[in-house]
Amino acid sequence: MYIVQIASECAPVIKAGGLGDVVYGLSRELSLQQHTVEIVLPKYDCMRYDHIWGLHEAYRDLWVPWYGGAIHCSVHCGWVHGQLCFFIEPHSEDFYFDRGHYYGSDDDEMRFAFFSKAALEFLLQSNKRPNVIHCHDWQTGLVPVLLYEIYQYQGMGNQRVCYTIHNFKHQGIGGVKTLWATGLNRESYYFNNERLQDNFNPFAINYMKGGIVYSNHVTTVSPHHAWEAQYTDIGYGLGHTLHFHQDKFSGILNGINYEFWNPEVDSQIPYHYTPEDLTGKRLNKKALRDRLLLQDVDKPIVSFIGRLDQQKGVHLVQHAIYYSLFKNAQFVLLGSATESGINDHFWREKVHLNNNPNAHLEIGFNEELAHLIYAGSDIIVVPSNYEPCGLTQIIGLKYGTVPVVRGVGGLVNTVFDRDYDPNKPLEERNGFVFYQGDYPALESALGRAIDLWYEKSNDFEQLALQGMKYDNSWNLPGAEYVALYDRIRHK
C-alpha cells in the first residue's frame, strides 16, 4: 500500500509532544511492514536539521492557490532516520514557518490551513496518488475537506483519508477568511452544522470537525479515550459530532518506537540494561544524580516528564514534588510551559528548591535528559486531568520505571494497578492508579509506590520487570492501522 502522512510534526526533527513520536513511529512500522510511506511536513526554520539526511530541493515551482492568487513554494526532500520526508517552504511575506516556533502565532489557523492546501497541491502536482492519506490533529483537519470538495475533481478521486485526533482540546477555529483563502468559498454551504460550522460558535468554522465529517475513518489514540470523547466533556464540544459519525470512529492505542525508546540500545543513556540484568539501571540512577547534583543516598527517585499544562494536572505535579520529599524520596521534573502563569509558577518552585539535595526541576525541552530520567528514576508520575494516550508511562514501563497514573484516557489502557486491578492477574500488573483529581487520591497511589520501594524492594523490582515485559511497540497498532486502511480503501 502507498500511504502519505500529512502532519505538523515528525520526531525527532519536529517534535512538540507525542504527535511527533506517533507520526514517525507509525510511519517506520508501516515501512517495516513493506508499505510505501512518505511524510509531508512544513519546513520550519527551527526544526532539527541535524536529523535530516540528504536534504535537497525536490520540487522547485509549486504554486499553491491562495485567496485569488497563488503562493510560490519549494518542496525539499530528505530522510529522517530512514523515513522519506517532504518539507514545504512557502516564499511569501507571511513567513508562515519562519517564526522560531512550531505553534503559538496569532495566525496559526491560517498557517496550517495553508499547509493543508499546499500538501494536497503538492500531491496533485507531483502526481503522487497514495491509496491512503493519513492526517493528524487540527492542523490538517482541512485536508479531507479540501480533498473531497476540490481535489477529487482534479484527479484525486481515489484517495481515502484516515484522520487521527491526538488532542481534542485544540480544534482549529477559523472563519470566512479560511474559506476564501483555501478556495472553499461558499460560506452558506460550509457554515452548516453538518459540515464545518462550530458546534458552539455559529460564526466560526472548526477544522477538526471538518476532519471528522469528511474523513473516511477517524481514530483517536486509545480505546478508552474514544469512549470518553463521545460520552464525556473531554470531546470539547465534538462529542455529538463523533456520536453522529460513530460508525467510522475508533480508538487505536499508540505504540512507541523500540529502536529509540529501549534501554537495551538507547544511544542517549550511559549504561544499557535488560530485564535480565538491571545493573545498568542502577548506574544510570547514579549518573542522573551526578548530572543534576542530587544527593547519592538510598532513596527512590520519582520523576515527571511532560508539558506543564492544565491537561497534565499541574496542581498534582506540584503536590507530587512535595509529597515525594515528605515520603523521603527524591524528585526530578523535566517540563516546559507555554502558559506564562504556569511557567512563572514552576520557575518559582525551581528557585525555592534550588539548594534542596533531593529535588531538581529542569524547565525546558531536553530530549537527551528525558532519556536519562526514564532510565535513572524508579517511579514516574502521570497525574493528567485527561490523557488521550500518554507516552511517558509507556516509555517508563519499557525502562523499568514504575508508573503512578491517574485512571483516564490511554492511561487506563496501559497501566494496571498492582493492588486493585480487577481484570489483570497479579503477574500482569505494572503500576499504580488513582482516579480523583485531589491530593489524597494522588497520595494513595504514590504513597503505595514509595512504601513498596522501601519496604519490599524485591516486590518493587518484580513490578518493574512485569512492566518491562509489556509489548507496547508499534507492531500491533501498526497492523491495526493497516487493516483500517484496507477497509477504507475497499469501501
Ligand code: ADP
Ligand atoms: P503530549 O503529546 O500531550 O505532550 P505524550 O505523553 O503523548 O504527551 O508525549 C510526550 C512526549 O514528549 C514524550 O516523548 C516525552 O518524553 C516528550 N517530552 C515532553 N516534555 C518534554 C521535555 N520537557 N523535554 C523532553 N521531552 C519531553
